[in-house]
Amino acid sequence: MPKEQGRKLIAQNRKARHDYTIEDTFEAGLMLQGTEVKSLRQGRASLVDGFVEIDGGEAWLHAVHIPEYTQGTWTNHAALRKRKLLLNRIEIDRIERKVSEKGYTIVPLSLYFKDGRAKVEIALAKGKKQWDKRHALAERQADREQAQAIGRRAKGHRD
Numbered sequence: 001m002p003k004e005q006g007r008k009l010i011a012q013n014r015k016a017r018h019d020y021t022i023e024d025t026f027e028a029g030l031m032l033q034g035t036e037v038k039s040l041r042q043g044r045a046s047l048v049d050g051f052v053e054i055d056g057g058e059a060w061l062h063a064v065h066i067p068e069y070t071q072g073t074w075t076n077h078a079a080l081r082k083r084k085l086l087l088n089r090i091e092i093d094r095i096e097r098k099v100s101e102k103g104y105t106i107v108p109l110s111l112y113f114k115d116g117r118a119k120v121e122i123a124l125a126k127g128k129k130q131w132d133k134r135h136a137l138a139e140r141q142a143d144r145e146q147a148q149a150i151g152r153r154a155k156g157h158r159d
Helices: 014-019 034-041 089-100 130-154
Strands: 007-012 020-030 051-055 058-062 083-086 104-114 117-127
Touching: 014 020, 014 104, 014 117, 014 130, 020 089, 020 104, 034 104, 051 089, 058 089, 058 117, 089 104, 089 117
Parallel strands: none
Antiparallel strands: 007 104, 020 083, 020 117, 051 058, 051 104, 058 083, 104 117
């Protein structure tokens, strides 16, 4: 059987990029049970309420919903259990130092398979205030309008 190649996206947390300012991102492996892998291969997972906690020098992924495998038996996994993240000691220490500062948190951005192994992209993030979110939306809208005006001008249309 040929080995899987490339990256297959399972779930993405698009709301995290809206609610947080992303400072730094890390790729971490996941310790999963057998039925969790089968459920992920079906493309079923939710990162919406997920967060990462550093406890005792280890990183743990909390509140990520991986539903039970439909063909599973009594060996099925719990949907909302905490899962250990596989990171280097240097990465864990760097993340822990930043999180100890006020306002920083760790959120999962995406869950995917990379060369057949389950990975999660986590981000060191700082929460946005409501006015920050409105400001970001206004900037995006202005950029979009500017690009449209340049496109119209290039086609020879007048404003």
